[in-house]
Amino acid sequence: MTADFTMRLRHLPFVLSALFVSSLPARAAPPPAEQIDVFTSGQDGYHTYRIPSLIRAQNGVLLAFAEGRKAGGGDAGNIDLLLKRSTDGGRTWSAQQVVWDDDTNTCGNPCPVVDRTTGTIFLLSTWNRGDDVERNIIAQTSRDTRRIFVLQSSDHGQTWSKPREITTTVKQPDWTWYATGPGAGIQLERGAARGRLVIPCDHIEAPSKRYYSHAIYSDDHGATWKLGGTSPRDQVNECEVVELTDGRLLLNMRNYDKTQPARQHAFSRDGGLTWEDQRHAVELIEPICQASIRRHESGALLFSNPAAKTRTNLLVRVSTDEAATWRELTTLHAGPAAYSCLLSLSATEAACLYERGEKKPYEKITLARFSVK
16 A cells, blocks of 8 residues: 555545535524614704613513703703604614603613513613713712602503602712613512512712612512612622523623723622622623623523724624623624613514614614524
């Protein structure tokens, strides 16, 4: 047997393997996301729409919340809480509904949660005077401060109660700035606190001006709200929460530590009463911006944010090992993009309500439907 023939025999398995692989059909790329514009800045009486929030009512209707900023794009001033509803999975939307308008004051930071037991929707949000800007509230030179309110709907978002203030039970006296969400809350499905409604929040302490993430909760179907635990370390604020399969809660937080430009995580073993093990999620890079994390019906975790050094490239990632690792699922918009809110639609589909534009991120709030196969 010649050396050349022997060498050919040695390579035969690799040649056959290559031929077999090449004969297989190529794995189909996931279909592009279906994009539906829900709020467009400059339309329907508002200069800018911001801070998207998305939930599904118990009857299957999708509810898309946003801030309607009357005179400009800034975070202060005359800002109303708005809502649109969809009965066909987000493909078409109702006319715009004003949920909360308090004259020229700021009503914002929508963070809703659905109580699966009663079907009631609770909308947690914040209020401040329209002429009080954030820096003055933090410096305690403002005319008033940030206050926390809850609205509720018992008819799947068609009508809403008057705002009910809960500031004294969920905000410490030495906290200045405060935000609910933005995004959405959850209802716990496991453990001793099963049924608890949990809303992710953040605050700034006085006089240190350090900023932290925290949670508030209700164990009586929204009748009363209490203050939960605060993140162990500062330099974090806007956050979202997800329940892990082992019963722990994961708090995914906006990160201000510029030495590590990635999200931070903290964990709770008691339903959000305390938080521990705060650390950077190094795979989840961010430009200092809000993000969304949700449990999908397939069992996987989904995460969306502008995955770049600037507010661009709205990317959805997926984790099948309870947030230990992540892989890219789909890019929803490569251009300017910012805040987002995820929702599971079915075992194979999800939706993301997010801010996007061509020149800046705040031109539209768009709903993207995409595959999670």
